[in-house]
Amino acid sequence: MKYSKEQLVKMYEQLQLSRIFEEKLIELVAEGSLPGFYHLAIGQEAVQIGAVSAMDDDDYLVPTHRSHPAVVNRLELDKFFCELLGRYDGYNQGKGWEHVSSVERKVLPASGDLGVGAPLAVGYAWALKMDKKDSVVVCLCGDGASSEGNVHEAMNIAALFKLPIVFLIENNKWAISTPFSKQTAVDKLSKRAAGYGMKGVTIDGNDVLTVRATMDEAIAKARKGEPSVVEAVTYRWKGHFEGDPATYRNADDQKEVEEAMKNCPIKKFKAMLLQENVMTPEDMEAVDKNILQKIEDAIVEARKSPLPTEKQTVDYDAVYATNLGGDLV
Amino acid sequence: MKYSKEQLVKMYEQLQLSRIFEEKLIELVAEGSLPGFYHLAIGQEAVQIGAVSAMDDDDYLVPTHRSHPAVVNRLELDKFFCELLGRYDGYNQGKGWEHVSSVERKVLPASGDLGVGAPLAVGYAWALKMDKKDSVVVCLCGDGASSEGNVHEAMNIAALFKLPIVFLIENNKWAISTPFSKQTAVDKLSKRAAGYGMKGVTIDGNDVLTVRATMDEAIAKARKGEPSVVEAVTYRWKGHFEGDPATYRNADDQKEVEEAMKNCPIKKFKAMLLQENVMTPEDMEAVDKNILQKIEDAIVEARKSPLPTEKQTVDYDAVYATNLGGDLV
Amino acid sequence: MRQISYAQALNEAMAEEMRKDKNVFLMGEDVGVMGGWLGHTIGLYEEFGAERVIDTPIAESGLANIANGMAMAGKRPILEIQFGDFLGLAFDAVGNQGPKFRYMSGGELKVPAVFRSLQGGGFGAAAQHSQCVEAWFMNLPGLKIAVPTTPYDVKGLLKAAVRDDDPVLFLEHKALLGVKGEVPEEEYIVPLGKAKVVKEGKDVTIIALQNLVYHSIEAAKELEEEGISVEIIDPRTLIPLDSQTIFSSVKKTGKVVIAHEAPKRGGVGGEISAFITENCFESLKAPIKRVAALNIPIPFGIPEKYCLPNKDHIVKAVKELV
Amino acid sequence: MRQISYAQALNEAMAEEMRKDKNVFLMGEDVGVMGGWLGHTIGLYEEFGAERVIDTPIAESGLANIANGMAMAGKRPILEIQFGDFLGLAFDAVGNQGPKFRYMSGGELKVPAVFRSLQGGGFGAAAQHSQCVEAWFMNLPGLKIAVPTTPYDVKGLLKAAVRDDDPVLFLEHKALLGVKGEVPEEEYIVPLGKAKVVKEGKDVTIIALQNLVYHSIEAAKELEEEGISVEIIDPRTLIPLDSQTIFSSVKKTGKVVIAHEAPKRGGVGGEISAFITENCFESLKAPIKRVAALNIPIPFGIPEKYCLPNKDHIVKAVKELV
Numbered sequence A, B: 001m002k003y004s005k006e007q008l009v010k011m012y013e014q015l016q017l018s019r020i021f022e023e024k025l026i027e028l029v030a031e032g033s034l035p036g037f038y039h040l041a042i043g044q045e046a047v048q049i050g051a052v053s054a055m056d057d058d059d060y061l062v063p064t065h066r067s068h069p070a071v072v073n074r075l076e077l078d079k080f081f082c083e084l085l086g087r088y089d090g091y092n093q094g095k096g097w098e099h100v101s102s103v104e105r106k107v108l109p110a111s112g113d114l115g116v117g118a119p120l121a122v123g124y125a126w127a128l129k130m131d132k133k134d135s136v137v138v139c140l141c142g143d144g145a146s147s148e149g150n151v152h153e154a155m156n157i158a159a160l161f162k163l164p165i166v167f168l169i170e171n172n173k174w175a176i177s178t179p180f181s182k183q184t185a186v187d188k189l190s191k192r193a194a195g196y197g198m199k200g201v202t203i204d205g206n207d208v209l210t211v212r213a214t215m216d217e218a219i220a221k222a223r224k225g226e227p228s229v230v231e232a233v234t235y236r237w238k239g240h241f242e243g244d245p246a247t248y249r250n251a252d253d254q255k256e257v258e259e260a261m262k263n264c265p266i267k268k269f270k271a272m273l274l275q276e277n278v279m280t281p282e283d284m285e286a287v288d289k290n291i292l293q294k295i296e297d298a299i300v301e302a303r304k305s306p307l308p309t310e311k312q313t314v315d316y317d318a319v320y321a322t323n324l325g326g327d328l329v
Numbered sequence C, D: 001m002r003q004i005s006y007a008q009a010l011n012e013a014m015a016e017e018m019r020k021d022k023n024v025f026l027m028g029e030d031v032g033v034m035g036g037w038l039g040h041t042i043g044l045y046e047e048f049g050a051e052r053v054i055d056t057p058i059a060e061s062g063l064a065n066i067a068n069g070m071a072m073a074g075k076r077p078i079l080e081i082q083f084g085d086f087l088g089l090a091f092d093a094v095g096n097q098g099p100k101f102r103y104m105s106g107g108e109l110k111v112p113a114v115f116r117s118l119q120g121g122g123f124g125a126a127a128q129h130s131q132c133v134e135a136w137f138m139n140l141p142g143l144k145i146a147v148p149t150t151p152y153d154v155k156g157l158l159k160a161a162v163r164d165d166d167p168v169l170f171l172e173h174k175a176l177l178g179v180k181g182e183v184p185e186e187e188y189i190v191p192l193g194k195a196k197v198v199k200e201g202k203d204v205t206i207i208a209l210q211n212l213v214y215h216s217i218e219a220a221k222e223l224e225e226e227g228i229s230v231e232i233i234d235p236r237t238l239i240p241l242d243s244q245t246i247f248s249s250v251k252k253t254g255k256v257v258i259a260h261e262a263p264k265r266g267g268v269g270g271e272i273s274a275f276i277t278e279n280c281f282e283s284l285k286a287p288i289k290r291v292a293a294l295n296i297p298i299p300f301g302i303p304e305k306y307c308l309p310n311k312d313h314i315v316k317a318v319k320e321l322v
């Protein structure tokens, strides 16, 4: 085994934090506590955990709207819950919500517009290179978003200027109601990379160790100025957001969902850990319990935080860094 | 030889019309008769002539700013000159200029914004397919413009919907002052095609017969719903526009220019025609003389046409097809 | 008369025009099998099939240029941009390409494309999923812009937009999708360029867009109780703008409040105000007031309300005038 | 004092800021080896090298988002968009992304990027290479907009923009590149948000942008001969807008003409007019007039003149007021 026991246990924790966190979101949505839309990555956790576990603390993450697994593992739970609940003590005063960001935690914001994250990430990576920093940017991108022009422009420029970035395309086979087959005629999105003179690979995104190993290598190369594209293939189990009944999925699609659920990345990883005696069922239970407790504590904590007041909302210092006065008419 | 004598002579005429036409533009610019900027394709004629000679009369052309060879061979000379001279009897009342278009002649407009032509062409091709027409759209695109997001979006959608279109990338190695090496890290732009599940080829754009044969095939495939990318490699002999001293070209670049000029596509084709006894020097001279005469006649004719008046310029019927009155405040 | 929702009216307009003219079709992200991300295109895919109700990849700029190309070729595409906010990605195509082809071709080409999009707040969906974007496109010659408010209007205006031979930016307000109103069974259109006098009155003219029309109606009720008689005008289209109807109301009341949901600075209120001042100066008895969103990005969630205008702001503005 | 051109002043501003702060750099299409497509960046590549004067591929949207990302990381990029018209392709990045990151991050992030572009007509370069585009971006909170007129201002404002911690859209007018004016050797900045009284007068206030300022000066001469005293104000920045200076002039004269080169409908003249009416209504003695381009795409070549505003239009508008 390429990874130490410690590393493997860490990955287990990260996977379970992702899953249990999102299961909690489902509860909160059901009870009406969470405003807005929540895009769950349940069943896709191996992709993002493979990636974040491969990242150094000094590496940056550019998430999308479906990046709870990556983000929850980089942020402090209570401040993240505050943010999702729209509270003032959240990372972004409750103004960020699913677009949460934290410079300290090296989580950059997810734009509301698909595809924008790619050039944003490229810009950040370029700045890091200018400053001769050793950090890499990992840019998440959906299969659907990869059709956006911004992604093309970003990839071309990243390859041209040899920037420290990995484009991780999380191909979950769906973009809202649109299956992958209706987004593009190419079979593997990683083939785009060759068009920019970059390396590109397509891997099984449901195997966390495959993702981890691929990302280890891609990040190491990126650190040396060799950007690349990694397409991790997985499947979106649920609707587009929690509450979406996904009625656009036909019988064949439903079968795919069932297949995907059988192929649960966490179940698979668990089985491996047990078989290889990395963890016992009791170890796992302890980890899970601990995570659940932390999540529940964090929610209690978050709920104590107030919503932003009118004054905190209409705050021109939060709009302008160089506030030149008035409402900048 | 794959092509008949008639076809070969036609190509010769088309090449020479392109060359002589643009040489005349140089004169007109020098004497101050032509307003605006004129982007010459001198030395690149084989690309566009290979393409237009392969097109049926019912096929459509989407040109760029550097498409005189293709356009002059599809339009009537005097109306085209009128247009370039900004006269009211031009194809577009002098309002089109280098963005000239003619539905009748199946020349669609070249947008002022690079990259826009690609999705525009895709839309046109899609409409043709909807109408079950047998026509194909040939979309010209520069190497520089291929970095634009619109081109990516267009290619992906063309491949996905199996549209009757050929993307002909005319790689003349320059985008204003920016050499190809500073535009992308990929060696062949045709590699982009594979990223969309299309065929892509890179060919010698200075050999008109190679371009012709490649386009024959690409157009035939497009007609059956198999779009593709053809990259034709050539070289921009002159500055970006007539009058640009191109001082950004260094000594090495100048050497490239000289090499390119030695490799003149017309000279090459001429030599072949003579060697294969397709044409005699006298035939050629007669063709050339005839072309020059026609051009000069057309200019005389065009100069008789007036500039648009104020009323013809401020014409809301030329702005709105459904003119709802007033100045549409 | 039967009552149907704004969403249903929108849906009927598309269905009727598609039945009538085979060149009309709908395309966009999730408009087909799903029936639109808010259910507003339900049934169209079933009736017209995948060739005329087209689920597309996610590529706003490319798609809008594609729609221009299709329109140039004689089609009458209706392209849905999922959220008004994403029109920023298609700004060049919608504002700077489509509207100029005709003029640049010397009147030879026409581009009968409709760019539909759902705009506006009310869902707490933050700064990039809640904006009203009509003002972004006001300075672009060649484009027409519709901002329908009622089920009746959304149907009639959309049918007019589809039949119009120029590109039309058609901005529906997503908070209005569920609003019901009278819509006849019989065919009708609402011509572009005709404002609607929502309510007659004599003391103050309120010119309001979309959901601010509803806020204005509420405000008017409150004001009426205090003896202030309010006239409400809904321009329905911004290009062309029905200056006749607006000016004659202003001449009657001499007092004007303009209300829209987009931020005040740079919003269409400025254009309308300037236009009135230019043409009805003698009639004006008080400054023209604008009621609009604050000049800040729209906040996420509940605090959205601190940013967006509502009935109370209208009442206050009117009272300042009388 | 020495006289230099607008282009040179622009160039000096960039050079000085780059010397002062290693985080400042320039990027864009043809800004490096070529020295800018109109020669305005000549010498910068030689002085600062390829790492700080970066020739880029042709990708306006991507580049503008890249600039946002760089700025977020602590850099102070100056991105040149070759023609103002192409800002339509970067509309989302410049208007809808950069300006919102700070607010959406609850004030944690800042985005000190400058988006420079050469806008305007005068070259007969037709509808997609001649536009003034400032109004496109007026309804987007979080952005600042500068529209420099003189060599002195273009230098001082650009330096202020580079040092400002927010995204600034910096629109130079290409017809002004060759205009010369006094520019001190010593370092100075022109703060964003301060209008300039170009010329004092008492009968009419002309608020003019960029080359319309020059037309206004000519118009003022002509009007003065007829005994009409004109005050000319150049706002210099549109966001923030210096309402103090504008309002106090309006209070003095009571008559206003607003002049800009962009089309009248939806131009910033509407916003300025509305703002004045709202705040200085009692002082207004006549309708506010707007002098601007016609609402048609800009024609190619010589007929451009039938569309764009000039001195004569200003003279006429002023005379209608007095």
Ligand SMILES: Cc1ncc(C[n+]2csc(CCOP(=O)(O)OP(=O)(O)O)c2C)c(N)n1
Pocket (backbone or CB within 6 Å): A039, A065, A066, A112, A113, A114, A115, A141, A142, A143, A144, A145, A146, A172, A174, A175, A176, A236, A240, C029, C058, C060, C082, C086, C089
């Ligand atoms: C520019 C833009 N267009 C459309 C949307 C609406 N939208 C949000 S998520 C989504 C689907 C994204 O699919 P994909 O990229 O595959 O990510 P996934 O949801 O599968 O994780 C769409 C169309 C958006 N947010 N931005």
Ligand SMILES: Cc1ncc(C[n+]2csc(CCOP(=O)(O)OP(=O)(O)O)c2C)c(N)n1
Pocket (backbone or CB within 6 Å): B039, B065, B066, B112, B113, B114, B115, B141, B142, B143, B144, B145, B146, B172, B174, B175, B176, B236, B240, D029, D058, D060, D082, D086, D089
């Ligand atoms: C969107 C956009 N960006 C920039 C320009 C300015 N511009 C005009 S031509 C050109 C270079 C184009 O290079 P390429 O596509 O290789 O065509 P070529 O000139 O070599 O034929 C540039 C940058 C433009 N017209 N449109």
Ligand SMILES: [Mg+2]
Pocket (backbone or CB within 6 Å): A142, A143, A144, A170, A171, A172, A173, A174, A175, A176
């Ligand atoms: Mg997906």
Ligand SMILES: [Mg+2]
Pocket (backbone or CB within 6 Å): B142, B143, B144, B170, B171, B172, B173, B174, B175, B176
């Ligand atoms: Mg080129």
